[in-house]
Amino acid sequence: MPSKNATSDAVRAHFRSQGQACARLESPFTARLCAVLADVLTLETPLGARVLTWPGDPTGDALALRVCGGFQALSWEDANLAALYPPAKISEQSFTAGLVEWMKQNDARLMPWLDGPPQTNEVSRCSALLGGLLHIGGEIELLEVGASAGLNLYPDRYAYDLGEGVQYGDGPVRIVTEWSGQCPPLDQGLRIVSRAGCDVAPINVADDAARRRLRAYVWPDQPARIARFEGAVAMVADAQPDIRKLGAAEFLRETLAAPVPEGRIRVVQHSIMWQYMPVEEQEQAEHAIRSAGARDGARLAWLRLEADDTPGSAAILLTRFPDGRTVELGRGDFHGRWVRWH
Incomplete structure (x- = not known):
């Protein structure tokens, strides 16, 4: 800065x-x-x-x-x-x-x-995250950094229309995404066994003022986005997600310290938020992930949808441990309108 x-x-x-x-x-x-x-x-x-x-x-x-x-x-x-x-x-x-x-x-x-950055908590980004989570597979313990209100902690509870008749899920909120490239393995199902998130300014959507603040960042001439937001908020208000008021590094140090139960994989995810963190916090958060990856071996993955040097889209990146190798799974629109899978 x-x-x-x-x-x-x-x-x-x-x-x-x-x-x-x-x-x-x-x-x-x-x-x-x-x-x-x-x-x-x-x-x-x-x-x-x-x-x-x-x-x-x-x-x-x-x-x-x-x-x-x-x-x-x-x-x-x-x-x-x-x-x-x-x-x-x-x-x-x-x-x-x-x-x-x-x-x-x-x-x-x-x-x-x-006084603070916008929190869109755009639900349609779940389409890109869905592809990564299905690619990982297994029983997933999901941890989200920058979770805001927690709307994207529930990718398994939305319905997806990926185009050309390809659909996944049967939730009340429908996410429409123009998907190109190989489809994720939709037949294997997404199994999320636990979920938790953090945010420096978490939003409790059961609170009317907090919900209105979050809604203010959804652009007023996009009725489909507004409808998705309202549907997701209603669902999450009932679910009462575990969102902790913590910075990314502290949250990751705490949650990644516990061993991963046998048969499960722990996944750290985030979307269009990394840029808002100070560089020092980014470095500490990444160190916490990689240190845990060295301990937990193949039972940790780091999935993110974040902006990079390519204009007009965000990279869908996956780092698997223990080797710590990062691959670009695809590219996604910032608001989830389309995904190009590699």
């Missing part, structure tokens, strides 16, 4: 880049919001002053998405802001004018949303 503040030009470029990414991810509203903010933020307002002098890497910190989450949450409370949101259809000129006018009186209300 840079030691000095980002320049205002760098922050504006980040907002424009995030807007382009939102357009590729089929959210024209969020794309427009990011692009307009890139143009209208000013150092003369509380929000603009803080955002345009951001003390770090705006991209790594997902700064634009923090702001967008705040705007959506406030749109549920403010009729003037809500008038700019879907399903309203207004011109870009009217949208910009309305947003600027609203910000004149309200932009300080967005400040708390800058």
